[in-house]
Amino acid sequence: MLSAKxxxxxxxxxxxxxxxxDSNGAVHSxxxxxxxxxxxxxxxxxxxxIYSFSLPEMVKIKQQAARH
Incomplete structure (x- = not known):
C-alpha cells in the first residue's frame, strides 16, 4: 500500500x-x-x-537556493 510505505x-x-x-462499479459494469x-x-x-513528484522537487529547489 502506498500509505504504508x-x-x-x-x-x-x-x-x-x-x-x-465509487469508480469501481463503472469499471466493472x-x-x-x-x-x-x-x-x-x-x-x-x-x-x-503534485504530492508525489512536484512537491519533492519544489522542496529540493528551495533547499538548494537556501544554501547559496
Whole structure:
C-alpha cells in the first residue's frame, strides 16, 4: 500500500479508497462514469502527482537556493 510505505498521507489514502469504491462499479459494469466520479478521479490524480513528484522537487529547489 502506498500509505504504508509513506508515499501518500492518511487523508489521501482515505480519498483514494472513496474514489476506488465509487469508480469501481463503472469499471466493472456497463455503467458510465458520472461527471462527479470523473471529477473526483481527476482531482485525486492531480493531487497525487503534485504530492508525489512536484512537491519533492519544489522542496529540493528551495533547499538548494537556501544554501547559496
Amino acid at each position: 509513506g508515499k501518500i498521507t492518511e487523508q489521501m489514502k482515505d480519498w483514494a479508497h472513496i474514489v476506488r469504491i 456497463d455503467e458510465e462514469f458520472t461527471q462527479y466520479e470523473a471529477e473526483e478521479m481527476i482531482g485525486f490524480t492531480e493531487v497525487f502527482l
